[in-house]
Amino acid sequence: MVRLLMLLLGVDYLRTRWKALAWAGALSIVVGAVLFIDALDGKLDFPIQPFAWLLLLEGLATLAVASTGIGGQRTLRYAKGIAFSVAAILVLAERHHGHMVLSVIFGALFLADGLLQVASAHVVRFRTWRLAMAGGVIEIALAIFFIQPYPTHYVGTVPYCVALGLIFGGWNMLLLASRARRLAGNPGLRKDPESASAESNKRRLTTWSGPPASDERALTVHVWTPVGSAKSKAQHQPIIDRYIAAVDRDGVISTGHAALESPEGIYISLYPAVEIDRSPDDFTRLLRATQENNVPGRFQPDYPTESKAWCASTVQVRIRNYDAERLQNFWHDYRQNTTYNLTYRNCSSTVARALDAALEGAATRAWTRLGGWWPLFRLLLTPELWVAAHLRKRAATMAWTPGLTLDYARAMSMLADPRPFAWATVWSGLAARRSGRESR
Structure with missing residues (x-):
């Protein structure tokens, strides 16, 4: 938390x-x-x-x-x-x-x-x-x-x-x-105060009524679920095939995949350079977050190339309120190391870290007009904060998986692009109906 x-x-x-x-x-x-x-x-x-x-x-x-x-x-x-x-x-x-x-x-x-x-x-x-x-x-x-x-x-x-x-x-x-x-300052902030203030003053919306439109500039988290990316029909295993892995009828394990794409041309998708043997006999050993399980990795060039070579992502989560410069800074440093580890440095953990970098200070940016303690109170009153915190805890003690990354991205999208309070939505709906009746 x-x-x-x-x-x-x-x-x-x-x-x-x-x-x-x-x-x-x-x-x-x-x-x-x-x-x-x-x-x-x-x-x-x-x-x-x-x-x-x-x-x-x-x-x-x-x-x-x-x-x-x-x-x-x-x-x-x-x-x-x-x-x-x-x-x-x-x-x-x-x-x-x-x-x-x-x-x-x-x-x-x-x-x-x-x-x-x-x-x-x-x-x-x-x-x-x-x-x-x-x-x-x-x-x-x-x-x-x-x-x-x-x-x-x-x-x-x-x-x-x-x-x-x-x-x-x-x-x-x-x-x-x-x-x-x-902390003496924000290490991820490289903008000068005047430009940051000017950018904040441009923001007038503090809530959004829904997710970004298809033609709206937004950060996109792509998730290939274990079931959706299995080579053949997967055996149904509740919870396991959602958050850990799916096993198809041939006994092949599919763990899914996650990637992140920005309108500025950044595409973050880490994959092992050589396919890892994920047979049931070796899978338990590979779960150890130790150096002997490190293998060379590679970053995919872009989403069209990856989806064409494999398949289209199963689910996409899009977020408006992100910081492109912080994401660029993260990507510049992170891509220098191509090490892949199935547990602690995989595709999902990479996307989660990139998402954190892009959403740093998102609540403060969204609620700049109100200021004061309101950004903190608004976060504490949002159920998705507790969900995201629990998901981070679970991923820290186990491993980031595509299923956890999907739920985390969805929760973070509600925090970065806050929706109106439920009562405000109901009240505005009633007011709209009343004004419609009066106009008749």
Whole structure:
């Protein structure tokens, strides 16, 4: 989350506000710790009923406007609305079984995420895999704490969750403030202040109603999904063939591919110079992010050449609000090394890094007219921020895959090209209908 906020807001924006962030983070940790301790004795001073009503109101409001979303945004709103409404109803029921169900749900989520993180870190062995395993063990310990009844017999489930959210959120704010304070400037910014200010003043739109039109200048992320790029019909394996690999009827493994294209002529597509043997027997060994699995790679010249030699990309994600100069700087440095590694330096990780470079400071650029703290608040209120942060965490502990890159690009497109708030969309629609009726 910290790196994502620094990326979207830009170091220059955060560096001038690091003290306020530090104080807010410290306060959040203190309040979370007090709330957690208060819930341990089973006698809650925390206003759980008003909190549940607010949660239910937010869930129902989200469901009411979910249909105004576009694509993945609509799915996220439905998921958020259902989750909030169910959790609120279980709390308002004031029954032991409701609290127990919530505890089991939270415990199962922590347990699944912790086990996945430990297993993936053990298999992939990336640079900080021991730290990731320690984080996974902590999640497993939290899962056990939620599932077992001691000390409140599940009554403290909601206060525990709120407290942990405040503690972890405050810790992230402290990290964000600390990193922003240590950086003297934005290393990716090479424009002079006057030209940057002039470019920002040209921007008047702070939201867009939808994705870029086909004739609109935009950055394009191309994704070949594992199923879509398989040589023959792939065997259906839910989740696995979406995020990891697909196996066709001949037993050949297809991992898919990802590339990035800009209107300025930049095309970033890393591929092994010699085809890697991806048979099931060797695939597990190749997942290790170690130097012995490094092979020579090559960059494809352009999309027409690559698609003609292989096939057209399965899905495209297009983004308006990007920085062409930062992308050019990244590409100039990155292309000097053609090393390919199936886990830590593959086509998907290359596209993810290029996308990060292109979208640096995107939120600040989009909300320049409003300024102040609004870019930060707007990001924190956007569900796609949490989705993108989770995807980055999962990719860091496992590996970037075309499926993860596709979801990440979609989430980042909603953050870089922000859409209006759902209620604003509904209100404008009602106003348009009313004015249409009056004109009749």
